[in-house]
Structure formats: structure tokens, C-alpha cells
Amino acid sequence: MSTRPVPEASGTEAEFLARYRRNRYHLPAVAVDVVIFTILDTDLKVLLVRRNEHPFRGFRALPGGFVDVGDTFEHQGEDIEAAAQRVLHTKTGLPVGTVYLEQLYTFGQAGRDPRMRVVSVAHYALVQPDLAPLVRAGGSASEVEWVSLPAALREPLAFDHSRILEMAHGRIQGKLDYTDIAFELVPETFSIQELRSVHEAILGTTHDPGNFRRRFGRMLADGIIERAPGKRLTASKPASVYRFSRKRP
């Protein structure tokens, strides 16, 4: 709690905190934060929102919100996953169900929120790049922006959100090779080069085009992927396009 950066406190954060006083209930709040990734201009981007309120007023933060836990033992509110979907929907304006969402890790350090004990169940989401530009339109009133990952990691974020961001990045790097998450970051149909550029953006490396194509060929043979009609037009020779086969054999 003592190690967080201090925003331009016009003497008001203390007042603000004082209003919270005691947590009489001996119960914590549970929040969800969502690291929303996409690919834009061959770069990995994260969606950040600017905070208008204390604490960390003026800092940017991950989109998040509190979980509705209901008010009786028989009406216990929404599932955590549903809360994450809700945050994702309200901050991006994208329809629920069009975006890949998965739980990441739960951050529950005492003092991570100065207002009261808040346990945050962090998630990450992968937005297909053709949907990403729609985000501003449907987004909430607060300032939301796609920030390229290196910049976001350099910038001091609210709460422990930098740690969350780092962990989310590590997670998708690790899962890239043995899961299908890369297909969540390309349009419905894509060329091999587009898929490769997603890998490169996430890993921060370059891949040999020939070798990548070979791996791709195995996916094709295994039915993970299939040809799609049409071509992707580029500056020179057009590329064949493919589609992810959701029905796995």
C-alpha cells in the first residue's frame, strides 16, 4: 500500500479516503479486471482507461468493475465470469460472445486498493483486429484507448495493474505455442503471413517465413485449419487465405 505511485493529489485523496472510514463488515470487495488485447498495425495493443476518480486519479488502468454479489443467500448475484463479460462488453461496446475471455490470476494483496480490501480476479481477452476499431464507438464515456504493449508496460498504471499486465503478456506468450489463441487475434479469414505477424507481435521475435509455413502446413493437414475462398491482396503477389476450423477432428 505504501509503494504505489502518488497521483497529483490536490489534497483531496486523503479526504476521499477518509470518507471510506472503516470497513465495518469484515468482508472484502471482489472486482474483475480485464486485460484486453488486440493486434493493430502488426503491434500488440492493450485497452486502457483513464481514471477520473481517486485513488490513482489521472492514471491509466485496466478496465474493471466490481462483481455483483446479490443481497441474499439465494440471490447471490452474477458469476465472476459473467462480471468479466459485462466489463468487457460495457468498456468495449462489443457484443458479448464475440471475444475470447479467460481467467488469468487473482490478485489479493492486502493494501492493493487504499479504499478497502479489494480482491481482483484478473482476466485477459483477445479481440479480433477487425473488431478493434469499433471499440471507441460503443465504449463508455471515460477515455479508453488502445496502447501498444511496450508503451503500456513503461507507463505507471493504477493499483497493481502493471503486474497484471505483465502476467497477462507472459500467459499469452506461453500459451501461444500449445493452444489456439493466435486464431483469436486474426480476422475470420487470414493469410499465413498475418498469422505469423501475430506470433511475432506477441513474442517480440521474428519467425522464418518458410519454417512458419511448414508448421502451418501441418495444421492444415490435421484439419485445424482450412482454405477459405479468395485471396488477400498485398503490394505484390496475393496470398491465399485460410480459416480456423472450430470443429476439431
Next chain:
Amino acid sequence: MSTRPVPEASGTEAEFLARYRRNRYHLPAVAVDVVIFTILDTDLKVLLVRRNEHPFRGFRALPGGFVDVGDTFEHQGEDIEAAAQRVLHTKTGLPVGTVYLEQLYTFGQAGRDPRMRVVSVAHYALVQPDLAPLVRAGGSASEVEWVSLPAALREPLAFDHSRILEMAHGRIQGKLDYTDIAFELVPETFSIQELRSVHEAILGTTHDPGNFRRRFGRMLADGIIERAPGKRLTASKPASVYRFSRKRP
């Protein structure tokens, strides 16, 4: 220990639930549950406790407890990780720090606990087999027992603990090949066969001794492992013993 609104158990489950009435606070409880694994008799075992109270009275469950969240914004209680360590310590009696512990997943379905909204941050722990027999001695009064995994998965457990158990098993299976967790399930020094039998117990498969030894040889060359003095006596030819090199190069 941790402050939580749980009265003593008596009467039927319906009566018991009725006492809970409304959750006036619109706040959930946060708990930790710990899947504690060990290897005994070349089998993967889990520590289960028998519940003496409603709900799920008489069922077995994973060791767990509520997180102490303090009572003011400046005294926010214990970290989630600390709560998991505490549960691990009090249920096993093993000294804190001798057991590998890692967060698994957070289970926050509405209604998963009929008393009130409870969000459980599940963890898993790996106990070295030479420490496992000590567990009963220091354990809490409630009945705790090492149960072999297949039996535990067949048995109906309290709450959603079967799901938690399945996920924990899947996690250690997945991590076995690309992390060092296997070394947390062998004694300080171990023979190659002992390490192999840990792999086999976790994966439920058999490994070719020669091929396993070859992988092992690479770990030795990479300095991940080193020879330890002495031999492991068996029914026939004694085996060399090794030690995990915690100082990685």
C-alpha cells in the same frame, strides 16, 4: 482466526441456512481452498477433510478457510497467499515454507456455497513424500486423510471441490514437462526411478526407463540436477541418488 460469519452447526441444513437470512452487506466472503498433493506408495494422493458442519455435512472436502480481510482500510488483513499458507500449515502441521504452493484458479460461481456468496481462490500444494506421514500428528482435530486421486475423483465432494480437484490434477499434469514441480514430490535426494515413478503417478502412464534416463541425463548435463552421495538400496542393484540443484545456472 479469520473473521467470518459462520455460526455453529446444529439441526437440519434447512434450519442452518435459515439463520443466514440476508446478506445485508452486498459483499462476498473470500476463501482459499488448497489441493494438497503428495506421493505415497508410488500413488498420487490428495489430502481431504471430513466436514462436521452444514452444508455438505459428512462429505469430504478440500482443506480451506476464509481470508482474514481486516476491518479498516488501513488494516486490510492477510494476503491471499498468506491465507493459503496458513490453511496449509494448520491442516497439515507442516512448517510454513517447506511446501510448494501455487495459485490455481478462482471459483466464483453464484450459489456454489448455499450459505452466502463465497469466492474461493483455489491453490495447489506439493508435499515431499518424506514429510507426508507427519501430517496427521500436527493436523487439526478434524479428520484428515490422504486419499489416492482416482478414489477422490470418484467420491462426491463438498461444494464444487471435485471440479477444483480435476483442474488441479490437469494443471500439474500440464506443468510436469516444462517446470520443475516433479522435484517437489521427491525427497531431498532421489533415484532416477523414484523421479520416474512420480511422473508416472501424475500422468497415469508408464515411461520407458531408458528414455526417461536419457532426459534425465540432459538435466544432469545442464546442471539442473547433481549427484548426491550415497546409494538408494533396493531389492537388487542399488541406484545412484541425485539432488535438485536449486541454484540454476
Next chain:
DNA sequence: AGAATAGTGTCTATCAGACACTATGCA
């Protein structure tokens, strides 16, 4: 001596990295 387990060596298929090469469409 024989049983049992520790430990070694070999053959083969698969796959990744490096890199040279050919093919095709646009300017």
C-alpha cells in the same frame, strides 16, 4: 547361479532452425 533392477546403446520418425531457391502478381 539366478533374479531383479540399474544402466547403456541403437534405430527411426518427427520437428525446428537456417537458408537457398522458385513462382507470381503489381508497378
Next chain:
DNA sequence: TGCATAGTGTCTGATAGACACTATTCT
């Protein structure tokens, strides 16, 4: 026609699975 990018082929080294084999200790 030339250039940029799509797409193919090849060599090499690392590794996994299957399996045959040798070595050493206990009884």
C-alpha cells in the same frame, strides 16, 4: 522488366518412442 512478396525444398541437429542389450548387486 523488375521488385516485392508468396511459396517450396533441403540440410542439419535435437529429441522422443520403441526396444535390445549389458552391468551390478542381493539372495
